[in-house]
Amino acid sequence: MASPERSPAPRALPRPDTPPVALTVPPADRPEIRPLSQETLRSHGARLTVPTYDRAALTPAVVHLSVGGFSRAHQLLYFDEVAERRISDAWGVVGVGLRHRGMQAALAPQDHLYTVVERGPDGERARVVGVMVDYLFAPDAPAAVVDRLADPRTRMVTLTITGAGYRLDPHSGEFDPDDADVLRDLAHPHAPTTVFGYLVEALDRRRRAGLAPFTVVSCDNVHRNGDATRRAVVGLARLRDEVLARWITDRVAFPSSMVDRITPQTSPEERAAVARRYGVDDRWPVITEPFSQWVIEDTFSNGRPPLDEVGVRFVTDVGDHELMKTRLLNASHSALGYLGSLAGYGRMDELMTDPLFVAYVTRLMDDEVTPLLPPPDGVDLAGYKRTLVQRFANPAIADGLPRLCRRGSTKLPHHLLPSLRQALAGGRPRRLLTLAVAGWCRYLRGADPAGRPLPMEDPRAEELQALALAGGSDPRPLLAVRPVFGDLGDLPEFVADLGAALEQLDRDGVHRTIAAALAAGPALPLPLPR
Template sequence: MTRLSDATLKNVIVPKPDYDRAAVTDGIVHIGVGGFHRAHQAVYLDDLLGQGKAREWGICGVGLLPQDAKMRDALAPQDGLYTVVARDAEGDQARIIGSLTRYLLAPDDPERVLAALAAPTTRLVTLTITEGGYDIDDPDRPAVAFQYLADALDRRRRAGTGPVTMLSCDNVEGNGRVARQALLAFAGRRDPALADWIAAHVTFPSCMVDRITPQTTDADRALVRDEFGVDDAWAVVCEPFRQWVIEDEFCSGRPPLEDAGAQMTGDVRPYELIKLRLLNAGHSTLGYLGWLAGFRYINEVASDPQFQTFLRRLWDEEVTPLLAPVPGLDLDVYKATLLHRFANPRIADQVARICLDGSAKVPRFLLPSVREQLQCGHTPHLLTLAVAGWLRYLSGTDEQGRPIPIEDPMAATLQERARAGGPDPRPLLSLGNLFGDLAESPRFVAALQSALQHLYSEGTRATLAAYMEGDKSSPAQK
């Protein structure tokens, strides 16, 4: 079997680019070419190219770190081509993506990366550098992306090159605002005049992205080879669903992304909020409670009738009433679609991945709804049980006595307090950076203590059953 490349593309039997890739020029530089970018943004651009549009909006991929060499080594022999396999219960659908025209590794040649970013033809710079990549003060993680961006924008300023749009595609609330704040702060430390120029010549639209994309495994590569006859060193698997909602604040033109299914809007925040409160909160709920019950894959938890019913009630009773209507979006359909996506048996999304970094996720995904319900005079018992699931998970041992690997920047502190408190949540509640004023709410503290005691004394399934029957009293009170 021949390795995927421009030369062998004619032999591939799955859908493939039918446009002239040699005629596509770079208008986009993307920093952080991981699986999500290749399953999401690059697919939208490939769709446009297949429609005969956006020929000046090809993607120049950039890897900034030495470990990105594996992407270079995989994609270079393939001329940037790779396979995307969308998987669900109905089967697998594969296609070859051709929108990535070249890939540059910064440690190999920093000048080529700077030249690409500063080129007049580059009108859009997109980013997937993870949430931590925007922390310019982390001593253990130098802000490499912002070093390159500041240098390149300084070149554009001095050369009189036109404006450019920076579009963060990370799963970060207000990602455009976060990117703008980080870049202006970084540039301002170096040269206040540069920061002023950036503020005047660069726009930072926010966007909301969504497509479940597990990490590619050797089994995935074998599937692409055996099922579709494609020898691809860096295929990517994902779910069929995809969503991209983008604020239309581009200062140097843009590809017609709406023609590929993206939604342009004046304000992405209502869409972000729905995703955070339903999708992300739902994932966390299934993740922590599911792990305690012995599940290791999200689709298995989401396919369990008891967990399905619990999550749907949590959404319907305690989250949806807090959400403002969004034109064109039916929340009942959205929630049903989420459950279908979570239960996709062809996406092996690990519970362990969902449970990562709970100290960053729980305060963003679950606690805002808890706080708003309390402000409305209600005690959100189902949401509180989801939070209690995280606290029980932090003990480091599941209900079968097996160890739980806690991967979190605050792991040592969290585990120490979880083990010290056991069924008493107060040692963890005293972490003000996580719970804030919720620790001062008698109703929340009592509800959380009751939920945590249930989980410790009765286990997850019995607790879910009790809560759905309306019995939220503490086991000690029975």
């Protein structure tokens, strides 16, 4: 494995040299709209940046499992930059879909090309990404996915499978051997259905063939995601073969990583706007912000990609960077998502025009979360938080609050509840953290105070909504769900505080409840509640 070394400080992904264009284009300037493909690529070069490297010369060394909007706006863009700058042609990417056919249907007719539009307050830039050389839909071709992973050219596997995909007990952190899909993979190891079934089968084939293993890099917002991935892979391997499990433990690198880039869902309207503005008929473009960050632990089992030359930072330990990002950005996203939705907002940029919510999230980060964080080496936390507020308020992104409210039962135990638990143990301020949890509990009832329905996308949606409706302002039924809350329901002081916050939300509404919580903290000038 490569030895750790210092790398440049993390920075935003390098932008294309083309200047930003205005967010609207007069009808007379609209180009002819043409499909996106390798054949039409050169014709698009006048309006947006296109690959100038030889795509056919790329070695398919990276397999990304579960391709979505974020991975296409983040990890693949870094590898595309490696190729575009002629740093190396040895790190082409093969995408793998796990559940939904839509990505395959969009990418295949486009020769796996797609458009990334980077939007900031000053305008936008667009580029076509060409580093994906193939795409496989796993349910249709499990053997082909295993073959690709076992291919000697594959040196790195990256994952964006969400926290629920790791099959780990939320409190012990250990692999769940009784999961139904895991049992199916054990019964049919050559035709796996889970990510870890694919990884274990491919690693076993590489071991038996005498090949070096690939490096596995998780890009999910999971605490110590490299360790979580190792526990899942080794846990499944041990159920198959103890010798295989020991080989994986000794030979395979699972570096933890921290990824950061706000990437909303692409709407049909956005796709149409990209076509009108740039003349490119892309079936699934990606809209994202200018900021991008990737920090990876510097341990690799089959060669390290030269990502540090395009803005990735390699570090000895990613833990402090991960805590900074998950407990500031992700926890703030959850808090604002639930409370903002209850207040009737639909988008983050609209919410951030409300000075009360700006004061809330600023104080949440400054007073209750930051004092619990070890400062990451070389990072200005105060500057990072200012940047977060600016990113939340970016009107060009228009990030929908429903996206931020998804999978709360998975996100809150990783992003928000650890800070709350730590504050409780240390006797530290926690009023705003508690209010964020109350916002989620109130959101789970499925409608805002005006009766408008709230979208519920959560693996425990049915169970949690029933408990939220049954409990009302009493949080104890929800707190009894130990896979989510652990032992927080056993702490009388917290139960009382959370119940009081829920009662106040029901009685006074979101704005007056937030104003009261802020007034009870350090004295600062507060906006008047609505």
